[in-house]
Amino acid sequence: MRRVINYWRQPISIGALSILMLFPLLSLAAGPGAQEDKLVGHWTFEKGSELKDLMGNFADIKLNGAKIKDGKLDVDGGKWAIATPYKGPDILDKTLVSWASIDSLKVQKGSILTIDRLSDPTFDAIVLGERQNQRWMAGSGWFHRTQDPKPGFEETKENRMAQLAISYKKIGGGEGTAHVVIYHNGVKIGDYKQGIFPLFAKDDCEAIWGIRHGGVGGGPGNMDAKIEDARIYATVLSQGEVKALRPDTLAIEALAKLATTWAAIKAR
Secondary structure, eight states: OHHHHHHHTSOOOHHHHHHHHHHHHHHHTTSSOTTGGGEEEEEOOOTTOTTOOTTSOBOOOEEEBOEEETTEEEEBTTBEEEEOOBOSOOBOSEEEEEEEEESOTTSOBOEEEEEEESSSSOEEEEEESSSSTTBEEEEEGGGTTOOOOSSOOBOOOSSOOEEEEEEEEEESSTTOEEEEEEEETTEEEEEEEEEEOOOBOTTSEEEEEESSSOBTTBOSOBOOEEEEEEEEESSOOOHHHHHHOOTTOSOOOOSHHHHHHHHHHHHO
16 A cells, blocks of 8 residues: 555656546446447356346247357257247347357358347348358348448358447338448448338347247258357447447456556556
């Protein structure tokens, strides 16, 4: 304690004082996650809550050959998972977020996170390789909200964890048009406006991993991947908010940068 008191008696530079004044603001960045109140589905697959939606809106996950190990959902060809039904608020504007590593790029046309309607084949999903080999896209029923994203992103490495996120914003009145934005590790890889904007209502939607869409009886597409964290936000996240997210936590920033800056100040 004496050492700390003596330190504070030393002269402080203008730059150091500026950093100290910003300390509360930087600390806030490590607090609650972006749009946490709009998070309607969240799965971390960790021990004790492996099958649980941490928000309590989706039913427990049913494993159809998929397995959960070391805090990850492991899907493979013909092995997938579903959480149905959904009891939360109706979902219009939304952002799908998932962290996953691909075990085999030979298995494609599946999803690392799908929101699917029970009453008809309407869905939105984070899909790999359905229209362009090894490239991510916003999968959707009848391709209503699907374009080949530009510049897009080609997945070329297996066993590499990456964050994929897709936001959907309603534009215009009535059924509206969907403004779709796709991110890979926080970098925008697609941005377009297309298709009727769908509602995913209470008791009429489910979450799916592995297959592209379908239901408890299965559906098209496969993935060979390990999924670390999956989220459905009932709002549009900004690029900055997407980039700040970290898997398995709702804290959006670590204090590593602050600690590094503080160490530099002390060394002067």
